[in-house]
Amino acid sequence: MVEHAKHAELSNTLYECMVACNHCFDACLQEDDVKMMAECIRLDRECADMCSYLMQAVERNSPFVSELAKVCAAICEACGNECKNHDHDHCQKCAEACFKCAEACKQVA
Known part of the structure; x- marks a missing residue:
């Protein structure tokens, strides 16, 4: 149950980051x-x-x-x-979501 909850939390964070990006x-x-925004x-x-x-x-419980x-x-x-x-506001919000997601991913990695 704990593993499922951890993965559900990660999935939510991934989803929020995907939407922000x-x-x-x-x-x-x-x-x-x-052109200035190309890398972003x-x-x-x-x-x-x-x-x-x-x-x-x-979601599919990949071994990777x-x-x-x-x-x-x-x-x-x-x-x-x-x-x-x-x-830009959208860039600042995206950065925040990305850093939150990076931390969540590091917990699983």
Whole structure:
């Protein structure tokens, strides 16, 4: 039961991060200087995809959850570090979600 609750909490955090990254991705595409946001957009996409994949791996009880969580933590940190460099509200919220997710992934890795 404890393992299931831990994984449910991780899945929720992964979902929140995926949603934040997808929102940031979309909002960055609407910015005046999209070129300046290119790295942020790229990392938002990477992070959202990885969070989605790890969420699925957790749900199917994959034997590779800890390895995937390690990779996901690294991607979340990279995305968070990029997003925190931008003053846009969506970037700041995304960075916060990414850092929270990176910490949750490290607990599982």
